[in-house]
Amino acid sequence: MVLLDAGTTYAKILNTDTNDRVVKRVSDLEKTFKADVGTGHNINRFAKHSVNEIIALANAGKKLIKEDSFTLLDIGSRDAKYVVFENRNFIHSDWNTECGAFTGQAIEILGNYLNVDYSKTLPQKEFITATCGLLGMGHVFDSVAAGVEPEIAAARLIKGVCISMYRFARKPKKIYLTGGLVNNQLFVKSMPCETVILDRFTLLEGVKEYALNNLSK
Amino acid sequence: MEDKDDKNYNPMQDMVLTRHGFIKGKEQSFLQNPKDKPFVGIIGIPPKEVMDELIQKSAIILSLDMYKVDQLITEPTDNILPKAYCAQIKRIIANILSVTDYWTEDVMDSVLVGRNPISEIIIEDSEICRCNEMGFVADFIENELKIKLRRVKNKDIERKGDFICKSGIPLDEKFGKIAGYFYRDMEKKKPFRPEYIKPKCAFWGTPPWGDFSIANYFPIETHVYGWTRCVENLTPGDLKLELEFDPDVPTVFFSQSFCPKAGLASYLANKHPRGIFIDMDIGLTRSTVAKLTAFLQLNNVI
Incomplete structure (x- = not known):
């Protein structure tokens, strides 16, 4: 069975027979590609x-x-969503469907544009708050114009996004992040609470759980 | 062709709410000739004494909240309101403009020369009412459309009950029945008191003006709270009642995007043990439907 998570930017493909795993851009998926079952913003195609x-x-x-x-938080390129379970029972979920969106995509674009290697950049204590990725990028460019080093400005935006996501997920002590x-x-280092990847x-x-329970009958 | 099984079915489409109840299609033609009777538009829920006065005058009364010509409700308001504004206020302004269509005149020309047939608009503008945003655009009605405007405050505090809110009627019909209840009371008709049903979940908020089809995702065992419940009680300014919710059932706290009540809905959703805040502009998006249905499924409601 071929499973697909077709997000806004990236497609994650899992073949359950061979356990092959592939990540590629959604724009690079062949037009004729059809997974057996999947999820994500672009899945219907x-x-x-x-x-x-x-x-x-x-x-x-x-x-x-x-x-x-536990709290499980998924931050994509366009949106973020989380679920909270207590004693194995579902308690709460939320999804910032459009507003506050494009954070993941903005971080990637910003890194490429400013030529910042995030793996070599230290987390910052100061942070830039922004309603969405596009507004956040504007703040970063303003900071750079004011003399802040590009990697510091980008790291401050990332810290701001992390704090925003932490608040969005109702400030748990620990977050499972995907x-x-x-x-x-x-x-990951900028998250303000214990974060498990x-x-x-x-x-x-x-x-896969859904497919096993609903499609194999 | 839309039918009731279609999730996109919108029962309010093409419907006009008047004191004669909801009417549809050609039946609307009686509106074309108000003759010598006053033709009064109302926004919000005016107090009982004002409505009694209109009945005495044999006025033709049109609810500008509910009356809807088509789904392109923003187009006539493009040069009047900012794009980021409550869909319901856009609808009200579009409704006022479109009433002129019944006289087959060009809408904007007719309006600009003051030939909109509505002789008076009564706007409920209580301190705590459905909405303060309407109050801010009321000057437009008076000065640009040349329609007499009367601002009234609704301080009615006698709660008439919430039988429809807690009944087993489908949610979309609940909204219509609650709006109709206002007119039933006005005309001294027997109150509509459907049977109570045990709730599986609840909807809190104003009616989903931007797209009533959101109601089709809820089961019939949905209780209604918030401002809509205040309307059934005929106490639209009853903030204490509006703040109530049932902590024992999963609850969707709804508001129109750009509505001041979004702050209240979001706050209560956080306070509720199993609450979720959902806002919507014009038309349901796929993401909103997914968020809503996941919430209802994960809470074993549907």
């Missing part, structure tokens, strides 16, 4: 069956996280 992103995230959390109570930003070491294929574990 590329899969026979689709699963609601939050349902996939909740399924994945229940399967992958052994603790009874999504493209798990590969950004500066982002799950890989970018996490949502697909939830999709």
Whole structure:
């Protein structure tokens, strides 16, 4: 079975028979590509069956996280969503569907534009708050124009995004984090609470659960 | 062709709410000839004494909140209101402009020369009412459309009950029945008191003016709270009642985007043990539907 998480920017593909895992840009997916089942913003174009992103995230959390109570946060290039479980029961979820969006994408664009290597940049205490990635980029450019080093300005925006995401997820003591930003070491180090990394294929574990329970019958 | 099984079905589309109840299609033609009767538009829920006065005058009363000509409700307001503004206020202004269509005149020309047939608009402008944003654009009605404007305050405090809010009627119909209840009371008709149903979840907020089809995702066992419940009680300024919610059922705290009530909805959603805040501008987006249905599914509501 071929599973697909087709986000706004990146596609994560998992072949459950061979366990092959591929990450590529959604724009590089062949037009004829059809996964058996999947999730994500662009899924309707590329899969026979689709699963609601939050349902996939909740399924994945229940399967992958052994603790009874946890917060699982997924930060994509366009949006962020989280689920909270207590004593293995679903308690809460939220999804910043559009507003506050494009943070992940903005961080990637900014790094490329300013030529910042996030793996070599130290987390900052000061932070830039911004409603969305585009406004945040404006603040970074203003800071650089005012004399702040580009990597420091970018790191301050990242710190701001981390604080914003922490508040969005209701300030838990510990966050399980998934999504493209798990590969950004500066982002992970800038999180204001204990942060446990799950890989970018996490949502697909939830999709697999859905497929096993609903499509194989 | 839309039907009731279609999730996008919008029962309010093409419907006009008047004191005669909801009317549809050609039946609207009676509005074309108000003759010598006053033709009065109302915004919000005016107090009982004002409505009694209109009944005595045999006025034709049009609810500008509910009356809707088409789905392109923003187009006529593009040069009047900012783009980032409450969809419902845009609808009200568009409704006022479009009433002129019944006289087959060009809308803007007719309006500008003061030939809009509405003789008076009564706006409920209480300190705590459905909305203060309407108050800010009321000058436009008076000065540009040349329609007499009367601002009234609704201080009615006698709660008439919330039978519809807590009944097993589908949520989209609840909104319509609650709006209709206002007119039933006005005309001294027997109150509509459907049977109570045990709730699986709740909807808190104003009616979803931007797209009523959101109601189709809720089960019939949905109780209604917030301002909509205040309307059924005929106490739209009853903030104490508006703040109430049921902590024992998962609750969607809804507001229109750009509505001042969004602050209240967001606050209460955080306070509720199983609450979620959802806002919506014009038309449901895929993301909003996904967020809503995931919330209802994960809480075993649907």
